[in-house]
Amino acid sequence: MVLNGSHLQEGPLFPRHERVRGIRRWLPGLALLKHYNRSLFTQDLFAGLVLTALLAPVGMGYAEATGLPAIYGLYATIVPLLVYALFGPSRILVIGPDSALTALIAATVLPLAGDDAIRAASLAAVLAILSGAICILAGLGRFGFVTDLLSKPIRHGYLNGIALTLLIGQLPKVLGFSVTSGSILQTVTGLIHGIWNGKTNLIAAVIGFTCLMVIMGCKRWAPRWPGVLFAVAGASLAVALFDLLGQAQIAVVGTLPQGLPTLHIPRLTLDEFYTLGTGAVAIAMVSIADMSVLSRIYALRGSYYVDDNQELIALGLANVATGLFQGFSVSSSASRTPVAEAAGARTQVTCMIGAVCIALLLMVAPELMRHVPTAALGAVVISASWTIMEIAGVRRLYQLRRGEFILSNVCFLGVALLGVIQGIFIAIGLSLLVFIWRAWRPYHAILGRVDGMKGYHDITRHPEGKRIPGLILFRWDAPLFFANAEMFREHILRAVSAAPTKTVWIVVAAEPVTDVDITSADMLTELDGELQQAGIQLCFAQMKGPVKDRLKTYGLFVRIGTEHFFPTIGQAVDRYVALHQVAWIDWEDAQLRNGQLQPDPSGNS
Numbered sequence: 001m002v003l004n005g006s007h008l009q010e011g012p013l014f015p016r017h018e019r020v021r022g023i024r025r026w027l028p029g030l031a032l033l034k035h036y037n038r039s040l041f042t043q044d045l046f047a048g049l050v051l052t053a054l055l056a057p058v059g060m061g062y063a064e065a066t067g068l069p070a071i072y073g074l075y076a077t078i079v080p081l082l083v084y085a086l087f088g089p090s091r092i093l094v095i096g097p098d099s100a101l102t103a104l105i106a107a108t109v110l111p112l113a114g115d116d117a118i119r120a121a122s123l124a125a126v127l128a129i130l131s132g133a134i135c136i137l138a139g140l141g142r143f144g145f146v147t148d149l150l151s152k153p154i155r156h157g158y159l160n161g162i163a164l165t166l167l168i169g170q171l172p173k174v175l176g177f178s179v180t181s182g183s184i185l186q187t188v189t190g191l192i193h194g195i196w197n198g199k200t201n202l203i204a205a206v207i208g209f210t211c212l213m214v215i216m217g218c219k220r221w222a223p224r225w226p227g228v229l230f231a232v233a234g235a236s237l238a239v240a241l242f243d244l245l246g247q248a249q250i251a252v253v254g255t256l257p258q259g260l261p262t263l264h265i266p267r268l269t270l271d272e273f274y275t276l277g278t279g280a281v282a283i284a285m286v287s288i289a290d291m292s293v294l295s296r297i298y299a300l301r302g303s304y305y306v307d308d309n310q311e312l313i314a315l316g317l318a319n320v321a322t323g324l325f326q327g328f329s330v331s332s333s334a335s336r337t338p339v340a341e342a343a344g345a346r347t348q349v350t351c352m353i354g355a356v357c358i359a360l361l362l363m364v365a366p367e368l369m370r371h372v373p374t375a376a377l378g379a380v381v382i383s384a385s386w387t388i389m390e391i392a393g394v395r396r397l398y399q400l401r402r403g404e405f406i407l408s409n410v411c412f413l414g415v416a417l418l419g420v421i422q423g424i425f426i427a428i429g430l431s432l433l434v435f436i437w438r439a440w441r442p443y444h445a446i447l448g449r450v451d452g453m454k455g456y457h458d459i460t461r462h463p464e465g466k467r468i469p470g471l472i473l474f475r476w477d478a479p480l481f482f483a484n485a486e487m488f489r490e491h492i493l494r495a496v497s498a499a500p501t502k503t504v505w506i507v508v509a510a511e512p513v514t515d516v517d518i519t520s521a522d523m524l525t526e527l528d529g530e531l532q533q534a535g536i537q538l539c540f541a542q543m544k545g546p547v548k549d550r551l552k553t554y555g556l557f558v559r560i561g562t563e564h565f566f567p568t569i570g571q572a573v574d575r576y577v578a579l580h581q582v583a584w585i586d587w588e589d590a591q592l593r594n595g596q597l598q599p600d601p602s603g604n605s
Contacts, residue, residue, distance in 0.1 A: 028310070029086040032347055040346050047345035048353025050228040054339055054377055055096065055354050056361065056369060057253045062097035066105045066328060068121050073097050074358055075261040076128075076327030080318035081355035085348035088314035089306045090295050092345040094336040094354075095318055098290065101283055101329050108279030112272055122266035123276065124328035130280035131287065131329050132319025135312050138288060144308025153397055153408035154427045155297050156390040160408075161415025161423055162334045166385035173378030174208030176201025176250060184416050203248035207235050208375035215383040219342070228343045228380055235376035236369075244373070251374045256366040260359060261325040287331040289425070291315050294332040298341070338384035407434065442478030444491050447509060447569070456509070456569050469582050470504035472496065473569060477512040480520035488520070489527050496536065503536050504580065507572045511542035521554040528560055539564040541572040 055077050063073025077096045084095045105124055113120035138144075168187050172179045177199040179190030194200065211231035218227025244250050268276070291311060299306040319329055340350050361368055397405040407430055414423030445458035448465030456473055459465040467473075472495050476488060496503045516524070528538050538560055543551075548565065551557045557565070566572035576582075 026310070027086055028089045029348055032349075036347070036349070041349065043344045043346050044349040045353060046229055047340050047343035047350040048357065050232065050343035050380075051094065051336065051340050051345070051350060051354040052357040052361075053232045053369070053372055054336055054380060055358055056256060057372075057374065057377060058333075058336065059097050059358075060256075062099065062102055063328070066097075066102045066124065067110045067117075068124060068328065069117055069257075071257040071259065072121050072124070072326060072328060074257070074362060075325060076322050076330055078355045078358050079261065079322045079325045079327055080330045081351040083318045083321045084314050085352045085355075087310075087317050088348060089310045090298060091302055091304060091347050092337065092340050092350065093291075093295055093298060094333045094340050094351055095291075095315070096330050096333055096336065097328070098287075098331040098333055101286060101331055104279060104283050104286065105328055108276060108283075112275060121326065121328075122264070123268065123272065125264065125323040125326055126266055126268055126273075127276050127280055127283065128319045128323030128327060128329040130276055131283040132316040132321075132323065134280055134284035135288060135316030135319060137316075138284070139309045139312030139314075139316060142309050143288075144292070144310075144312055151404070151407075151431055152393070153401075153404040154411050154431060155293065155300075156393045156397065157408040157411025157427060158293055158415055158423065159297065159388045159390050160394065161412045163385040163389045164412075164416050166335055166338075167382050170378035170381045170385075173251070173374045174205060174212070174382065175199075176204030176208075176375060178251075183419070201248065201250055203244055204250040204373065204375040207238065207244075207250070207373050208379045211235055211376045211379035212383055215342075215379065216386070219383070219387075228339070228383070231379065232372060232376050235373050236371045239371040239373055245371070253369045253372040253374065253377075255370045256361055256368075258362055258366045260362055261327065263324055264326050265324065283329050287315060287319075287329070288312060290334070291332040294334055294337060298337065335381055335384070338388050339380055342380075342384045342387055403434065407431065436483060439478045439481070440483045441487065442476065442484065444477065445475045446495055447473035447475055467500070468573065468577065469501040470580060471573070471576050471582075472499055472503055472506040473509060473573075474506055475509040475512065479515040480513055480524075481515065481517045482519035485520040485523040489523055492527060493530075496531075496534075503534075505537045505539055505572075505576050506531065507539040507541050507566070507569065507576075509542055509569055510540045510547070511544070513547060514544065516547055516550050516554075518554070521551070521556060524551075524556055525554075525559065528556075537564060539566065539572055541566040541569045 056074060059073035059077035060070035061073070063070050063076070066073075080095045084093070088095070105127060108127055109120050109123040112123055165184055168184055168191070172187070172191055172194060175191075175195070177194045179187055179194060211234075214231040214234070215227040218225045218230065239245060239250065239252060245252055292308065295306050295308075295311050315331070322328070322330055343350075394405065394408055397408055407427065410430055411423055411427030414426040416423070418426070445460065446467075447456035448459040448462065448467045450457050450462045450465050453462075457465060458475075459467070474492060474495055476491075478484060480488060492506065492508075496506065524538075531538050540560070543565060548557065551560075566575065
């Protein structure tokens with residue numbers, strides 16, 4: 001308990017940053033039960049029922065896109081949801097078949113299986129086991145730090161790209177026709193051609209847009225009502241009552257295949273294992289990147305903490321489990337997670353309910369979803385895509401940081417035009433380039449004293465600042481490494497050349513310098529030699545202990561002289577003043593009197 005004024009506060013002040021250990025660390029799903037209650041269950045139950053209406057058709061569709069029988073898409077839906085609910089740290093992340101993986105799975109297993117669909121399913125299961133093992137090793141090796149590369153501009157661009165992709169991809173379904181899957185440009189082209197050629201089914205469009213209005217209306221005026229469930233159930237009832245399948249030829253989900261997955265360990269040759277291993281590495285990389293982004297986003301939106309390494313372990317366990325039970329590789333879902341959130345999901349119980357419902361449908365009621373129109377499901381996804389857009393965040397970036405605004409839009413265009421994973425990698429690459437650019441050309445300053453202000457300040461921002469004749473206080477706001485080493489030397493030499501009086505000492509305010517690599521160490525050795533020949537002493541102040549240890553290893557600590565490393569800038573200034581018996585003067589006055597106030601290098605004024 002934390003004492004807060006006259007009240008006692010239970011629990012942590014900042015729960016999003018609370019780290020957990022023990023069984024709560026490895027089984028977050030079990031730890032959830034400690035604080036679970038009837039209110040949470042009611043919300044999760046509604047969200048789980050809504051999510052079920054999307055899980056089945058999406059899983060079946062992705063299985064067919066992979067080249068496998070549709071039933072395997074349901075197997076890859078049930079098992080991962082249950083496993084992740086126990087081991088996954090994210091509260092509402094939905095895991096299952098993913099569009100980003102379908103092409104990789106198909107390219108890996110179909111050439112090996114030929115026309116044998118059952119063999120292709122067995123190979124896909126092994127592929128899931130191998131990719132899952134790689135994810136588990138990545139988590140145990142603590143490679144979750146990859147998420148640190150995902151800045152807020154990248155997250156905004158990613159969400160907006162996903163939202164646009166989902167919205168455009170679902171519009172043909174809402175209008176009652178289908179287009180060939182592909183890039184967003186191909187989808188837009190197919191959408192325009194379909195409308196132009198009169199393929200629009202007016203009844204399906206009415207159902208789709210009515211569902212969309214119901215969902216958005218409930219969200220706007222009755223947020224506690226399960227608008228998604230009302231819309232899907234109402235649309236299904238209308239199809240059944242008015243025989244819209246026969247009368248209007250609208251597309252529906254249809255009867256589900258029957259049967260539950262069983263434990264199956266397939267056999268394969270050494271050549272097949274080698275080929276699958278190569279594909280598993282690619283799938284693991286895509287899954288990790290995709291899940292890292294989505295998990296971080298929803299953790300921030302929900303104000304809770306997610307252990308990135310546990311996330312990878314949970315992803316790996318879900319893949320291994322689905323592979324053992326005849327499924328194929330899975331990842332986080334950028335389309336179903338927003339649906340769960342929009343339907344009011346609060347915990348992973350939502351996903352467990354969805355998995356149980358799919359299992360029950362397969363066992364006892366495979367025909368229950370035959371009247372669900374795909375136009376209604378398209379409306380559900382469109383409403384979800386609308387909620388994840390980050391328009392206000394991008395507008396704020398435009399107002400405050402134009403460079404990060406551009407970065408966000410590059411990520412957005414990359415996701416929308418090239419695909420989710422390609423867009424993420426492009427944005428991360430640009431982020432690294434921006435970081436290198438900033439470190440390559442960091443801010444630097446000449447420091448002086450300002451009357452009425454403590455410390456030492458940039459004289460370009462404070463022209464009234466005072467300096468001591470012969471002394472340059474130089475601050476470098478970045479680590480010293482190979483990319484900026486020569487620039488550091490150039491700025492030091494320019495500072496000496498531009499000084500109003502002859503320079504005797506140059507003191508580097510080194511507190512912002514967090515590292516010095518070997519290239520920079522060699523540069524400092526050469527620079528010290530140049531300055532010594534010109535009668536100038538190189539000194540350092542406020543250097544951090546680890547950086548100082550580096551210089552000792554390089555031999556620079558002894559070369560420059562231990563007496564020329566000062567704990568503070570003030571001590572360096574005091575030492576210089578004591579040696580040369582000079583005082584602070586006005587900067588502008590020093591420029592007027594250039595050459596008249598020259599300290600005696602010998603120390604005799």
